Amino acid sequence: MRQNPSFTLASEEGVKRLVREHPWATIVSMTDASGLVASHYPVLLDETADGIVLLTHVGRPDDLVHELGRHDVLVIIQGPHGYVSPGWYDANPAVPTWNFVSAHLHGTPELLEPDENLRVLDALVDHFEGRMPEPRGMRSTPANAAYAERIAAGTVGLRIPITRFVAKNKMSQNRPDETVDRIIAELDGDGPYASPALAAEMRRTHDALRAARAA
Secondary structure, three states: OOOOOOOEOOOHHHHHHHHHHOOEEEEEEEEOOOEEEEEEEEOEEOOOOOOOEEEEEEEOOHHHHOOEOOEOEEEEEEEEEEEEOHHHOOOOOOOOEEEEEEEEEEEOOEEOOHHHHHHHHHHHHHHHHOOOOOOOOOOOOHHHHHHHHHHHOOEEEEEEEOOEEEEEEEOOOOOOHHHHHHHHHHHOOOOOOOOHHHHHHHHHHHHHHHHHHHO
16 A cells, blocks of 8 residues: 555554454455455454454355465455545645545464354454344354354454554545535535545544644
8 A cells, every 4th residue: 555654544553443443354365376365354353462463253265265374464444435526625726536544454364273263253243242232142042152153163263463554544634724624524414425434534633633733
């Protein structure tokens, strides 16, 4: 991912926040047998670990297709993104752009033993079910637990310690405040490119920049 100093997201905590808020990941491997392969799975952070460590699973035979454990993988996390029209700037000549926040995380997966895999699956389900009015845990009843243990055999748990990352937070940091405010208003509106999530991400970024300038 090409970097620009104005848009670099170098903070480990910033990347962790991105993973927490946008846990749907693309996992890319360069394999000996098939070349480039990609799959999509939810991920969690191992909050007890130092650095950035991801916990996830794949369905068999993706473990073999990706040759997991033999090579580094690239895990792509994509946050809010969207089109920004030059009509939202001013009368000066301009071209459109695309604002986004994304992280590319690199590491070699560690394959988990079946009992560890089951714990990761449990944690994934609890994480997402926790928002439901009546959460349904993977092992919330004896019947659910028995079913979960059967289907867990068709999955492989992964722990991915991240050894390096490149992340980018492109939120119109190169534009004056009045232009940024117009872009946020358009994204918060009801037009064809409205995106409240992107507006919120831009607001977070520029609130931090303005606070830093005022300090």
